[in-house]
Amino acid sequence: PLPVNTIGRQVMLTSGSITTAVDRLEKKQFVRRRACPKDRRVTYVELTPAGRTLIQQVFKAHASKLEAVFEPLSTAERSTLATLLKKLGKHGESLLSPRT
Secondary structure, eight states, rough: OOOOOHHHHTOOHHHHHHHHHHHHHHTTTEEEEEOOOOOOOOOEEEHHHHHHHHHHHHHHHHHHHHHHHHTTHHHHHHHHHHHHHHHHHHHHHHHHSSOO
16 A cells, blocks of 8 residues: 555646546545554555456456567667666656755
8 A cells, every 4th residue: 555645746646636546446446545553644546356366367468568578679689778778767866856
């Protein structure tokens, strides 16, 4: 389970947009909300068994398609690509992070 605002930040949605998305997922019974026992302002979102099943199916199909896309690359090329993408991702995060 994660707080709604944490999920919103991770997927780059505004608080209003993530609330709408969670509402839709909850209506389809893929997630459920749970109040934080220590802080009434915080609401956690957790996957239901149906949501967990859906995620497993989607990720399995996604992994299969990614494997097909990367098939022409050697193991060394895949490793280099992963390293470079991680570097770009960290740099991108640093550009988006508020400076203190």
